[in-house]
Amino acid sequence: MSQDGVGRARVLVVDDDAALAEMLTLVLRNEGFHSQIVARGDEALAAFHEYRPDVVLLDLMLPGVDGIDVCRSIRAESGVPIVMLTAKTDTVDVVLGLESGADDYVVKPFKPKELVARIRARVRRHDEGAAETLRIGDLEIDLAGHSVTRHGSPIQLTPLEFDLLVCLARKPRQVFSREVLLEQVWGYRHAADTRLVNVHVQRLRSKVEHDPENPAIVVTVRGVGYKAGQPQDEVAVGDAPDAG
Amino acid sequence: MRQTLAEPVAVALGWLRVMPGRALGLWRRSLRARVVVATVVLCSLVAGTVGWLVLRQISDGLVQSRVSTSVAEAVSETDNARERLAESGSNDYDPETQLRQLVQSLQARGQVRGYDVVVVGPVGERGAQGGVQATPGVDPASVPATLRRAVVHGAGTSWTYTRVRYLPGSHRASLPGVAVGSQLILPSDGGTYALYYLFPMQEEQRTMHLLRQSLLTSGILLVLLVAGVAWLVTRQVITPIRLARRVAERIASGRLEERMQAAGEDDIARLATSFNQMADALQLQIRQLVELSRVQRQFVSDVSHELRTPLTTVRMAGDVLHDARDRFDPVTARAAELLQTELDRFENLLSDLLEISRFDAGAAALDLEDTDLADLCHRVVATTAPLAAARGVELTVDAPEPCVAQVDARRVERVVRNLVTNAIDHAGGDARVTLRVAADQHAAAVTVRDRGVGLLPGQAAMVFNRFWRADPARARSSGGTGLGLAIALEDARLHGGWLQAWGAPGDGAQFRLTVPRRAGDPLAHSPLPLVPSDASGVPA
Numbered sequence: 107m108s109q110d111g112v113g114r115a116r117v118l119v120v121d122d123d124a125a126l127a128e129m130l131t132l133v134l135r136n137e138g139f140h141s142q143i144v145a146r147g148d149e150a151l152a153a154f155h156e157y158r159p160d161v162v163l164l165d166l167m168l169p170g171v172d173g174i175d176v177c178r179s180i181r182a183e184s185g186v187p188i189v190m191l192t193a194k195t196d197t198v199d200v201v202l203g204l205e206s207g208a209d210d211y212v213v214k215p216f217k218p219k220e221l222v223a224r225i226r227a228r229v230r231r232h233d234e235g236a237a238e239t240l241r242i243g244d245l246e247i248d249l250a251g252h253s254v255t256r257h258g259s260p261i262q263l264t265p266l267e268f269d270l271l272v273c274l275a276r277k278p279r280q281v282f283s284r285e286v287l288l289e290q291v292w293g294y295r296h297a298a299d300t301r302l303v304n305v306h307v308q309r310l311r312s313k314v315e316h317d318p319e320n321p322a323i324v325v326t327v328r329g330v331g332y333k334a335g336q337p338q339d340e341v342a343v344g345d346a347p348d349a350g
Numbered sequence: 351m352r353q354t355l356a357e358p359v360a361v362a363l364g365w366l367r368v369m370p371g372r373a374l375g376l377w378r379r380s381l382r383a384r385v386v387v388a389t390v391v392l393c394s395l396v397a398g399t400v401g402w403l404v405l406r407q408i409s410d411g412l413v414q415s416r417v418s419t420s421v422a423e424a425v426s427e428t429d430n431a432r433e434r435l436a437e438s439g440s441n442d443y444d445p446e447t448q449l450r451q452l453v454q455s456l457q458a459r460g461q462v463r464g465y466d467v468v469v470v471g472p473v474g475e476r477g478a479q480g481g482v483q484a485t486p487g488v489d490p491a492s493v494p495a496t497l498r499r500a501v502v503h504g505a506g507t508s509w510t511y512t513r514v515r516y517l518p519g520s521h522r523a524s525l526p527g528v529a530v531g532s533q534l535i536l537p538s539d540g541g542t543y544a545l546y547y548l549f550p551m552q553e554e555q556r557t558m559h560l561l562r563q564s565l566l567t568s569g570i571l572l573v574l575l576v577a578g579v580a581w582l583v584t585r586q587v588i589t590p591i592r593l594a595r596r597v598a599e600r601i602a603s604g605r606l607e608e609r610m611q612a613a614g615e616d617d618i619a620r621l622a623t624s625f626n627q628m629a630d631a632l633q634l635q636i637r638q639l640v641e642l643s644r645v646q647r648q649f650v651s652d653v654s655h656e657l658r659t660p661l662t663t664v665r666m667a668g669d670v671l672h673d674a675r676d677r678f679d680p681v682t683a684r685a686a687e688l689l690q691t692e693l694d695r696f697e698n699l700l701s702d703l704l705e706i707s708r709f710d711a712g713a714a715a716l717d718l719e720d721t722d723l724a725d726l727c728h729r730v731v732a733t734t735a736p737l738a739a740a741r742g743v744e745l746t747v748d749a750p751e752p753c754v755a756q757v758d759a760r761r762v763e764r765v766v767r768n769l770v771t772n773a774i775d776h777a778g779g780d781a782r783v784t785l786r787v788a789a790d791q792h793a794a795a796v797t798v799r800d801r802g803v804g805l806l807p808g809q810a811a812m813v814f815n816r817f818w819r820a821d822p823a824r825a826r827s828s829g830g831t832g833l834g835l836a837i838a839l840e841d842a843r844l845h846g847g848w849l850q851a852w853g854a855p856g857d858g859a860q861f862r863l864t865v866p867r868r869a870g871d872p873l874a875h876s877p878l879p880l881v882p883s884d885a886s887g888v889p890a
Contacts, residue, residue: 123659125663126659126660126662126663126666129662129663129666129667130666132666133669196708196713196715197715197717198715215658215661215662215664215665215700217665217669218669219669285729299760300719300759300760301760304719328720329720329721329722330722
């Protein structure tokens with residue numbers, strides 16, 4: 107199953123329900139993924155180091171360490187995509203999960219195809235458009251090197267945040283609705299939960315904006331969605347200290 | 351100039367318009383104002399009555415004593431005059447001179463003693479009405495006719511009340527007084543003369559005036575004092591009541607730990623104690639309810655997780671079987687298909703039940719953002735298009751302009767999707783379903799109209815009941831859970847909005863969702879009518 111450029115992607119399944127975990131393994135193997143199961147939260151990080159997965163499927167309620175904490179500790183050291191499995195759909199729970207670093211979430215009970223689509227969307231590689239450089243605000247995006255720099259100094263982004271930024275930067279004049287972003291960045295075919303977009307835009311802003319309260323890179327268009335900030339002329343930026 | 355005059359007049363007129371309203375408002379609102387006004391009115395009545403009685407008694411006494419002194423004086427004066435006339439004899443003077451002397455002497459004495467004299471005569475059996483002589487300035491008409499008759503016809507002394515009037519030239523106001531009359535025989539001509547004394551009650555009137563003044567002044571002072579006392583006394587009662595009100599308001603606003611100060615053993619302290627006991631009981635109840643609600647929410651959350659995990663496994667297993675059904679024998683393949691569709695139904699039912707219990711527990715929260723409802727409706731139509739196509743239903747959206755409102759897009763989309771699938775279910779023969787979106791300054795509305803069998807009278811209110819079916823014999827066609835409209839109603843309420851249904855048999859049905867454009871604003875009306883304009887019996 108390497109037609110998507112996924113290859114034999116490795117999935118770490120962190121779930122305490124043995125039946126569900128086994129079922130997940132069956133479905134994932136059927137879809138051409140490698141997988142490994144961890145049943146306890148406190149063993150998840152060690153397994154993550156050892157297995158080095160391409161994507162983590164993480165249940166929220168775990169024995170040992172809570173799913174939220176597992177998510178935080180993985181995110182603290184790696185940008186590996188994390189998809190949360192949750193039975194809770196209240197905004198508080200969803201937002202808490204996303205804010206702890208999850209890229210996406212799937213609500214139980216989910217359809218296997220839906221889950222596989224989420225995983226595929228997370229593990230696909232953006233190796234198209236080699237050696238292209240995009241500009242957004244005062245940031246420079248190197249597509250080939252998968253890096254974002256501001257005046258030469260790099261900014262660490264997770265792959266999802268990188269995709270979100272690239273998506274906006276590719277069409278600087280277009281206003282993206284949340285639904286369009288869900289489709290282009292997360293790979294949803296149908297309208298889904300726009301809270302995903304809100305949370306990730308907040309997270310991205312906290313990393314790339316000078317003043318997250320007053321964003322200049324990812325600009326909100328009220329009632330519609332988001333758009334890229336105007337690319338700034340590098341000379342003008344360089345001149346600014348002299349003028350002051 | 352006109353303007354400077356007009357302004358205060360306008361202000362005064364304004365006050366005149368406003369004052370009665372304000373006074374009425376104060377009367378309704380302020381217990382103290384009512385108590386003070388009632389006390390003042392009652393006290394004025396009592397003081398007025400007592401003052402009136404006292405004045406009556408005093409004036410009666412004064413008049414009585416004046417009458418007796420007047421009569422006694424008149425009698426002694428008349429006796430004096432008779433004696434003088436007897437001494438002078440009958441031969442010395444002609445009658446006119448004698449009469450003039452008599453009148454003059456009486457007038458002189460009257461000046462000193464404070465009475466006026468009127469002499470009429472001669473009177474008597476001869477019928478000749480003689481001349482009238484009076485103290486200068488006094489109107490002889492001051493002597494009432496009744497007294498004149500009494501004196502002419504009877505001997506002795508008669509008296510009556512009268513008003514002593516003065517001739518216009520003398521510039522004196524008339525006074526109440528006592529008129530005393532008696533007969534006198536002039537020795538010179540033997541004629542009978544009527545002698546009248548007018549005793550004006552000037553002194554008495556002055557005394558009464560003074561008395562009235564002082565009684566009125568003291569009455570007003572008394573009323574003012576009583577008003578002040580009433581004000582102070584009500585203050586004593588009202589202040590704790592106002593404190594209680596303030597505490598009650600604070601408790602009502604959620605500060606359950608607020609209590610009144612209860613010191614002493616009087617009624618106010620007992621009120622405070624009872625009030626505090628009530629607050630304690632309420633606080634306990636509310637705490638229990640909050641705890642119950644928390645437990646309930648936790649339970650729902652736990653059930654949700656506990657049920658969902660095995661369902662996920664079953665669901666995945668069902669999917670695997672379903673995908674592989676081509677390789678099964680027909681019976682097993684059909685079983686796999688049934689398993690799949692029923693799993694879908696079970697899943698929908700479970701999620702609807704959890705959603706409803708979340709509303710019941712008060713755990714549902716809004717996630718507000720500016721949303722274009724026209725856009726949202728187009729999106730719903732796009733997602734429900736496959737279902738509509740399968741039923742041969744034509745979906746149209748009538749949204750001439752964008753219509754942005756502050757709503758929870760996820761919930762509103764769910765409401766509209768519910769209404770649309772419901773309409774597709776009931777589209778019936780005329781397979782057209784129309785969505786309309788409109789907004790005014792305060793509210794935005796979406797209507798979903800179908801032209802199916804419609805609703806019977808009374809059903810419009812029942813469609814939102816949980817698990818309600820229009821026709822119990824009829825199965826649900828599109829696998830609806832029976833909770834969709836109930837959830838939609840809860841979603842609308844959560845927005846502070848309305849969800850209403852209209853329907854007529856054979857005329858189809860229309861559902862209308864109205865939400866305030868700014869979250870939290872109260873709704874007064876909807877920009878779209880509930881009854882569609884194309885319904886029969888409605889003029890276009």
